[in-house]
Amino acid sequence: MSQTIKTTYREALKQGLREALQNDDRVFLMGEDVGRYGGAFAVSKGLLQEFGEERIMDVPLSESGFVGAGIGAALAGMKPIVEVMTVNFGLLAMDQIVNNAATLLHMSGGQLNVPVIIRISCGIGQQLAAQHSHSWEPFFAQVPGLVVLSVGTHEDARGMLHTALQSPDPVIIIEYTSMLNLEKEISTDAGAVNITKAKVIKSGKDISIITYGTGVYKCLESADELAAEGIDAEIIDLRILRPLDEETFLASVTKTHRALIVEDAWRSVSISSEISSRIMEKAFYELDAPVKRLCGVEVPIPYPLHLEQASVPQKSDIVKAVKQIINP
Amino acid sequence: MNEEEIKNIIFQLLKKIAPDTEPSALQPDENIREVLNIDSFDSLQFIVKLNEKLGIEIPEEDYGKIPTLKSLINYLLAKLKSQLS
Amino acid sequence: MTEFLMPSLGADMEDGTLVKWRKKSDDTVKRGDIIAEVETQKGLIEIEVFDEGVIEKLLIKEGEKVPVGTPMALINPDGAEVETKKEIASMKKEVNLQPIEEKAEQKVMEKSTKEIRIRVTPIAKKIAQDKGVDLSQITGTGENGAITKDDVENAIVQKGERSKTEKGEKPVEKLVEVEPEKTGAQPSEPELYKIEKQPVEVKKERALTPAEAIRSAVAAAMSKSNREIPHYYLEKRVDMSKAMAWMKETNRERPIQKRLLPAALFIKAVASSLDEVSELNAIWENGLQLKNEINIGFVVSLRTGGIIVPVILQADSKSVGEIMEILNDIIPRARALKLRSSELSDSTITITNIGDGSADKVFGVIYPPQVAIIGFGNITEQAFAENGMLGIRPVVDVTLAGDHRATDGITGSRFLGSLDKYLQNPESL
Numbered sequence: 096m097s098q099t100i101k102t103t104y105r106e107a108l109k110q111g112l113r114e115a116l117q118n119d120d121r122v123f124l125m126g127e128d129v130g131r132y133g134g135a136f137a138v139s140k141g142l143l144q145e146f147g148e149e150r151i152m153d154v155p156l157s158e159s160g161f162v163g164a165g166i167g168a169a170l171a172g173m174k175p176i177v178e179v180m181t182v183n184f185g186l187l188a189m190d191q192i193v194n195n196a197a198t199l200l201h202m203s204g205g206q207l208n209v210p211v212i213i214r215i216s217c218g219i220g221q222q223l224a225a226q227h228s229h230s231w232e233p234f235f236a237q238v239p240g241l242v243v244l245s246v247g248t249h250e251d252a253r254g255m256l257h258t259a260l261q262s263p264d265p266v267i268i269i270e271y272t273s274m275l276n277l278e279k280e281i282s283t284d285a286g287a288v289n290i291t292k293a294k295v296i297k298s299g300k301d302i303s304i305i306t307y308g309t310g311v312y313k314c315l316e317s318a319d320e321l322a323a324e325g326i327d328a329e330i331i332d333l334r335i336l337r338p339l340d341e342e343t344f345l346a347s348v349t350k351t352h353r354a355l356i357v358e359d360a361w362r363s364v365s366i367s368s369e370i371s372s373r374i375m376e377k378a379f380y381e382l383d384a385p386v387k388r389l390c391g392v393e394v395p396i397p398y399p400l401h402l403e404q405a406s407v408p409q410k411s412d413i414v415k416a417v418k419q420i421i422n423p
Numbered sequence: 424m425n426e427e428e429i430k431n432i433i434f435q436l437l438k439k440i441a442p443d444t445e446p447s448a449l450q451p452d453e454n455i456r457e458v459l460n461i462d463s464f465d466s467l468q469f470i471v472k473l474n475e476k477l478g479i480e481i482p483e484e485d486y487g488k489i490p491t492l493k494s495l496i497n498y499l500l501a502k503l504k505s506q507l508s
Numbered sequence: 509m510t511e512f513l514m515p516s517l518g519a520d521m522e523d524g525t526l527v528k529w530r531k532k533s534d535d536t537v538k539r540g541d542i543i544a545e546v547e548t549q550k551g552l553i554e555i556e557v558f559d560e561g562v563i564e565k566l567l568i569k570e571g572e573k574v575p576v577g578t579p580m581a582l583i584n585p586d587g588a589e590v591e592t593k594k595e596i597a598s599m600k601k602e603v604n605l606q607p608i609e610e611k612a613e614q615k616v617m618e619k620s621t622k623e624i625r626i627r628v629t630p631i632a633k634k635i636a637q638d639k640g641v642d643l644s645q646i647t648g649t650g651e652n653g654a655i656t657k658d659d660v661e662n663a664i665v666q667k668g669e670r671s672k673t674e675k676g677e678k679p680v681e682k683l684v685e686v687e688p689e690k691t692g693a694q695p696s697e698p699e700l701y702k703i704e705k706q707p708v709e710v711k712k713e714r715a716l717t718p719a720e721a722i723r724s725a726v727a728a729a730m731s732k733s734n735r736e737i738p739h740y741y742l743e744k745r746v747d748m749s750k751a752m753a754w755m756k757e758t759n760r761e762r763p764i765q766k767r768l769l770p771a772a773l774f775i776k777a778v779a780s781s782l783d784e785v786s787e788l789n790a791i792w793e794n795g796l797q798l799k800n801e802i803n804i805g806f807v808v809s810l811r812t813g814g815i816i817v818p819v820i821l822q823a824d825s826k827s828v829g830e831i832m833e834i835l836n837d838i839i840p841r842a843r844a845l846k847l848r849s850s851e852l853s854d855s856t857i858t859i860t861n862i863g864d865g866s867a868d869k870v871f872g873v874i875y876p877p878q879v880a881i882i883g884f885g886n887i888t889e890q891a892f893a894e895n896g897m898l899g900i901r902p903v904v905d906v907t908l909a910g911d912h913r914a915t916d917g918i919t920g921s922r923f924l925g926s927l928d929k930y931l932q933n934p935e936s937l
Contacts, residue, residue, distance in 0.1 A: 323848070324841075325844070325848075352629075352631055352657060379630050380630045380631060380634050381630065382629055382630045382631060383629045383631045383632065383650070383656050383657045384629060384650060384651060384654075384656070385651065423650055423651040423652070431653060434647045435647060435648070435649065435653050438647040438648070438649050438659070439649050441811060442649065442658070442662050442811070443665070443666060443811050444666075445645065445646070445647065445666070446647055447645075447647045448645075460811070463771075464769060464771065464835065467767060467769060468836075468840070470764065471764055471765050471767075474764045474765075480764050481764075483759055
């Protein structure tokens with residue numbers, strides 16, 4: 096029986112980074128304030144002292160510039176981990192990410208691999224208001240040539256980076272600022288995890304709740320409340336938003352015959368839109384109720400705390416939606 | 424809302440309370456509670472659900488006016504009509 | 509009329525001097541027009557007007573120094589706005605026309621398609637097709653009345669039961685598991701439960717359905733009770749006129765979801781009476797063991813046959829309203845067999861209330877190791893004599909079955925007396 100240790104999401108991310116830097120000299124971290132400041136969210140605190148300036152690189156305030164530089168470094172044989180402070184600023188680097196990182200392999204007829212890792216923080220929290228609270232997972236998940244991961248649990252925070260670094264092609268790792276201080280118990284020998292399969296984190300038979308990112312712990316808590324009312328929910332953490340592991344969620348719906356998809360991103364043209372379509376296309380005859388989606392309210396994210404919280408699905412919304420599906 | 428729609432709502436709600444029966448087979452003059460074997464508790468639940476669905480509150484003294492499908496539909500139609508006016 | 513105020517042109521500005529008006533009375537201004545030049549500590553600043561309209565009056569003179577916020581001019585917004593409002597209104601009208609037309613078209617289309625579509629979920633349809641069930645005969649309980657998997661499966665069970673009774677004699681049907689065909693290529697669903705008429709020897713017995721399991725559990729408990737417990741029976745006819753009147757009054761003020769039923773009143777009355785006659789709130793295990801908590805088990809009949817007995821813990825500490833809320837929560841879950849184990853255990857006494865059946869009284873069978881069971885019959889209108897006068901009152905026949913090893917008739921009698929007293933004073937409950 097392995098032992099567990101209590102850790103924060105931030106700490107898990109940091110351990111993953113340290114391990115990556117220790118294992119491979121080609122790996123280096125670059126981003127705004129990652130060095131002297133210790134990371135905008137303190138994820139890389141102490142790493143500059145441990146690994147030095149060549150491995151922990153502060154960059155100027157220019158996403159397009161430094162993401163491009165990271166891509167260049169990857170082309171030249173390095174293994175850069177580019178930290179874009181938040182996905183909101185990532186918009187400034189979309190041309191680099193989509194047209195260079197994701198597309199050079201194709202444009203070069205297979206000659207140029209771009210093994211760059213781009214870590215981006217997403218989501219609401221801390222009342223940073225409309226321009227700084229986006230959930231752009233759907234944007235990235237639409238682009239061929241990218242692998243897009245969503246770090247919704249502490250195990251994944253600890254272990255996804257290692258496996259992503261094995262990839263010869265670009266990987267976007269989406270982290271969540273609202274979870275940084277969250278503490279959970281993980282196994283003391285927690286390490287690398289796969290980046291190919293979705294995970295059934297709770298087994299059940301009455302309904303499949305499919306989610307990712309900040310939705311994972313929210314759905315787990317709702318499942319407890321639902322269990323007290325006699326509803327046995329199965330919860331799936333997608334983990335990989337591109338390419339989607341549809342085998343896992345289709346098998347789940349085949350078992351439970353009902354599905355609810357939960358995400359913070361805006362409803363239109365979102366991850367849930369894609370999953371709903373796939374369930375309809377490939378598991379239609381198993382459905383005993385229409386697939387439902389709980390998504391972010393389609394408004395620019397408000398500043399006041401209560402409105403910010405109301406703009407994404409919360410535990411009580413999830414419980415209510417499930418009860419409505421089971422007992423219309 | 425017309426008679427057909429009210430009837431369907433009644434059938435749906437009765438089906439939820441008595442899933443082992445077929446409410447749509449009820450004749451207009453049959454006593455609902457007797458035929459479908461519904462006790463006073465279920466009966467109250469049915470009245471509460473009707474209130475949620477149609478917005479009509481049936482006071483206790485009117486319970487005796489709605490024993491059959493026909494009388495229930497007529498009662499609800501009359502209440503809906505008086506609500507609109 | 510809008511006032512144009514001396515604006516604050518800096519955090520520390522307290523007043524400004526009007527140097528020159530750039531507009532005069534009767535000038536039309538729109539947003540962004542320069543209306544005046546004002547001298548402040550920061551220098552000469554041109555100030556813009558934010559409102560639109562016609563300048564009605566200039567309130568201060570050139571050279572005057574006024575504090576921030578002082579009205580400097582009056583602007584009549586109506587002059588200009590009326591025109592723009594008209595424009596907007598006419599634009600809106602044009603836009604509105606289109607949707608109305610579309611809606612009309614839609615309605616026409618809907619009415620013409622007479623084809624009746626049955627709402628049914630994909631999996632329910634599949635099962636119905638496989639088992640030859642007629643969907644038009646089923647009422648759906650899904651969203652918007654859709655027929656669900658459960659609805660189809662219930663219909664199949666009903667069909668099976670109906671055909672069984674129609675056959676008259678009990679057919680010796682043994683359900684046998686049939687091995688799936690070993691075709692190799694495509695794994696099709698194995699044909700389980702093929703109904704075959706078998707001679708008496710059975711190869712495999714199928715598992716009991718939940719209803720059958722409950723039936724056999726009840727049978728075992730009742731048999732044991734009958735074997736081991738010497739029952740004595742008492743009954744009392746209780747005048748319910750005060751209780752019913754009280755309930756009617758109380759219900760008038762409660763919202764429909766919180767309406768009380770007599771059952772809740774009975775439970776509370778029993779709990780309070782047990783407080784007084786505590787020997788009945790006990791178990792018999794090598795002697796009488798009184799129980800501190802009054803946990804009342806309440807018999808719920810299941811639609812598919814059999815009973816289940818959920819428990820209301822510490823019923824004596826709960827109000828009638830709270831007990832009703834618990835019933836509202838527990839009974840549907842009990843019927844759906846979705847009770848938590850904590851809700852099925854630790855009862856110290858049982859009440860059986862046949863509610864609205866056809867019998868006037870019910871004589872219960874005690875659930876070992878409890879020592880009593882209380883039965884409530886129907887509330888009916890009966891002739892009732894009081895003080896030499898005969899009247900018609902709503903009454904209920906309450907029965908008590910007691911374990912004669914644990915208590916005697918006199919204890920039971922005291923209990924029924926106490927119960928009657930409480931039901932005559934429902935406000936005290």
